[in-house]
Amino acid sequence: MLDIYTLGDDVLREECKDITEFDPALRMLADAMLDTLDEADGVGLAGPQVGVSQKIFVVHISGSAPMYFINPSIIETSIEECPYEEGCLSVPGVYHDVIRPASVTVQAQDLDGKPFTLKAEGLLARVIQHENDHLHGVLYIDHLSESDRKAVIRSYERKNKARLKAKKRV
Numbered sequence: 001m002l003d004i005y006t007l008g009d010d011v012l013r014e015e016c017k018d019i020t021e022f023d024p025a026l027r028m029l030a031d032a033m034l035d036t037l038d039e040a041d042g043v044g045l046a047g048p049q050v051g052v053s054q055k056i057f058v059v060h061i062s063g064s065a066p067m068y069f070i071n072p073s074i075i076e077t078s079i080e081e082c083p084y085e086e087g088c089l090s091v092p093g094v095y096h097d098v099i100r101p102a103s104v105t106v107q108a109q110d111l112d113g114k115p116f117t118l119k120a121e122g123l124l125a126r127v128i129q130h131e132n133d134h135l136h137g138v139l140y141i142d143h144l145s146e147s148d149r150k151a152v153i154r155s156y157e158r159k160n161k162a163r164l165k166a167k168k169r170v
Helices: 024-039 122-134 144-159 161-169
Strands: 044-046 054-058 067-077 079-086 091-102 104-111 114-119
Touching: 024 044, 024 054, 044 122, 054 122, 067 122, 079 122, 091 122, 091 144, 104 122, 114 122, 144 161
Parallel strands: none
Antiparallel strands: 044 054, 054 067, 067 104, 079 091, 104 114
């Protein structure tokens, strides 16, 4: 299990670097990220969320096989957009509707470095966009109006008061 970094941790705002080594260490990281994701009962987890400023994210939607995205790039988005209530393991306990394209096409590499292209819609498209944002230092709250973002942050701080207080002491 890996630690999940949360709102306020600098690593969440960093631009990630490309992965160039497709070795056993990458597979170990990806497997640890998947275990952490499953334990946290999430659907996606990106490198920065576990303190790794590299372009990797994992997706595991119930009923589907886990997916690994290395050095992803969204190359196409639909004109059609749709709202969906999003949350984030790095902003635990708070949710808000976010408007995103309904479908995307992503190019990435698998754990062996083999390139692939995937067209996704629905929840998978949303998760890909959300996790890809993490690789560029963007959180879902950055897609909200200023007033909604402030309200979500206040709610997060209220719900996580004890954990945030302990974090400041470290």
